[in-house]
Amino acid sequence: MSQRPPARPSLAELRVEIDRIDEGMHRLLMERGDIIDRLIQVKQTQEVGSAFRPAREADMMRRLVQRHRGILPLDTVESIWRVIISTFTYVQAPFSVHADVSLGESAMRDSARFHFGFTVPYVAHFSAAAAVEAVAKSKGDLALVSAVSSRTPWWTTLEADGAPKIIARLPFVERADHPAALPVFVVSRVADSAMVTEVETWSVRVSGWNAEIARALSPLAEIVAVPDTAFDGAALLVSISGANRLEKIKLALIEAGASIRSTALVGSHATRYTVPVNGTAR
Numbered sequence: 001m002s003q004r005p006p007a008r009p010s011l012a013e014l015r016v017e018i019d020r021i022d023e024g025m026h027r028l029l030m031e032r033g034d035i036i037d038r039l040i041q042v043k044q045t046q047e048v049g050s051a052f053r054p055a056r057e058a059d060m061m062r063r064l065v066q067r068h069r070g071i072l073p074l075d076t077v078e079s080i081w082r083v084i085i086s087t088f089t090y091v092q093a094p095f096s097v098h099a100d101v102s103l104g105e106s107a108m109r110d111s112a113r114f115h116f117g118f119t120v121p122y123v124a125h126f127s128a129a130a131a132v133e134a135v136a137k138s139k140g141d142l143a144l145v146s147a148v149s150s151r152t153p154w155w156t157t158l159e160a161d162g163a164p165k166i167i168a169r170l171p172f173v174e175r176a177d178h179p180a181a182l183p184v185f186v187v188s189r190v191a192d193s194a195m196v197t198e199v200e201t202w203s204v205r206v207s208g209w210n211a212e213i214a215r216a217l218s219p220l221a222e223i224v225a226v227p228d229t230a231f232d233g234a235a236l237l238v239s240i241s242g243a244n245r246l247e248k249i250k251l252a253l254i255e256a257g258a259s260i261r262s263t264a265l266v267g268s269h270a271t272r273y274t275v276p277v278n279g280t281a282r
Contacts, residue, residue, distance in 0.1 A: 029084070032084075032088065033088070033091070036088050036091060036092060039092070040091075040092055051089045051092040051093040051095075051140065052089060052140070052142075052167065052188055052190045052194065053190075053194045054167045054168050054190060054194060054195055054196045054269065054270065055194060055195060055196035055270070056194070057085055057168075057172075058168075058172065058196050058270035060081070060085065061078070061081065061172050061173060061273065062273055064077065064078070064081055065078075065173055065273055065275065074173070074175070074275065075178070075179050078171075078173050079114050079115075079179075082114065082115045082116070082117070083116070083117035083119075086115065086116040086117055086119075086120055087117055087119050087120070090119055090120050093139075093140050095120065095138075095140045095141045095142060096120065096121040096122070096123050096138070096141045096142070097112050097116050097120055097121070097122050097123065097141070097142050097143075097144060098123045098125055098130075098131040098132075098134040098135055098141055098142065098143045098144070099111075099112050099122065099123070099124055099125065099131060099143075099144045100125055100126075100127060100128040100130070100131040100143070100144065100145045100146065101124045101125065101126065102125075102126050102127050102128065102151065103146055103149065105124060107181075107182040108124075108144060108182060108184070109122070109124075110179065110180045110182070111144060111170060111171075111180045111182045111184055112144055113180075114171075114179060114180035115170055115171070115180065116142075127151075127152065127154075128143075128145040128146070128150055128151075128152065128154035129152055129154045129157070131143040131144065131145060131187075132145065132154050132157055132158070132164065132187055133157070135164050135187055135188060135189075136157070136163060136164055139189075140188065140189060141188065142186055142187065142188045143164070143186070143187040143188070144170075144184045144185070144186060144187075145184060145185050145187065146182075146183070146184060146185075146224075147169055147183040147184050147185045147222075147224070147239075148183050148222075148224065149224060150224050150226055150237070151226065152226060153203075153226050153228070153235035153237070155201070155203050155224075155235075155237045155266050156203055156205075156235060158187070158203065158264075158266035158267065159203050159264035159266060164187050164188055164189050165187065165188075165189070165190070165195075165266055165267035165268075166185045166186070166187055166201045166266055166267025166268065166269060167186050167187065167188050167190045167195065167267060167268075167269065168185070168186040168196075168269045168270065169183065169184070169185055169186070169199070169239075169269045169270075169272065170183070170184050170186060171183075171272075172270065172272060172273060173272075173273045173275060174272050174273065174274045174275065175274070175275035185201070185267075185269075186269075187267070195268055196268065196269060196270040197268040198241055198268070198269070198270050198271040199239050199240065199241045199268060199269050199270070199271055200239070200240055200241070200245055200246070200265060200267075200268045201237060201238070201239050201265070201266050201267040201268060201269070202236075202237075202238045202239075202240065202246060202249070202263055202264065202265055202266065203235070203236070203237060203238075203262075203263070203264045203265075203266045204235075204236040204237075204238050204249070204253075204260065204262070204263050205228055205233065205234070205235050205236070205260075205261040205262045205263075206228075206233060206234055206236060206253060206258045206259060206260055206261060207232060207233045207258065207259040207261060208232055208233075208257055208258040208259050209225065209228075209232060209233060209234035209236075209258055210232070212256065212257075213253065213256040213257065213258050216252060216255075216256040217238075217249065217252055217253065217256070220240065220248060220249060220252055221238050221239055221240040221249055222238070222239040222240075223236055223237065223238050223239075224236070224237040225237075233261070237266070239269075241271065246263065250263070
């Protein structure tokens with residue numbers, strides 16, 4: 001005699017399961033808070049420097065994408081985890097986010113709120129230089145500036161010893177129709193041991209810059225270029241990865257006819273995690 005298939009759970013039973021899961025998630029968040037509280041006590045005696053850990057955050061986000069499945073959109077999961085990370089970092093050491101809104105406020109605000117939530121104070125500035133200057137005067141604030149265009153070479157102020165550096169590029173998880181797709185650099189002060197150096201960012205000043213040289217370099221690196229004070233010169237922000245990374249850029253510049261006036265490392269960040277249209281992350 002064949003057995004009857006198990007009866008489908010009722011709506012009331014499913015809602016009880018949802019309530020159980022919600023309570024469990026809340027308890028885990030409170031437990032995480034208890035651990036962070038203990039971590040704060042340990043850091044007071046064993047560690048100095050900013051609470052930001054770009055390398056650890058990149059590792060956490062990679063693992064998040066790799067294990068994610070089901071109907072919950074990746075956008076939602078990424079945003080939840082970004083807010084969790086940022087809020088608990090804020091609890092450890094309060095900070096503000098200084099955003100350059102000179103190229104458009106709405107997209108920059110979306111990026112700030114998506115990645116840092118509403119607990120972290122948001123401060124708008126009308127230039128990248130002003131946002132970076134605010135961070136330089138702070139103990140542990142962040143600046144968000146465009147990673148693809150600029151009106152001024154704000155990154156040259158990062159060349160000095162003790163100056164803030166580029167520590168991340170957002171969004172870290174890149175995909176089509178990302179709700180906070182504006183490419184931005186994050187600038188802050190972070191302990192050297194906490195940095196991730198998969199992609200280096202260099203300040204490079206050249207003479208003889210032109211569109212032809214820009215085209216020659218485009219396959220090798222991501223570049224933001226603005227006119228420099230010297231005649232036919234340019235200040236470049238170059239993002240490069242791989243072995244002998246800077247030497248390859250220098251050689252390409254010289255072969256294309258440019259003269260290199262100076263170079264300085266102004267930060268680094270993790271390789272972005274790209275999710276193709278088919279949804280398979282890499």
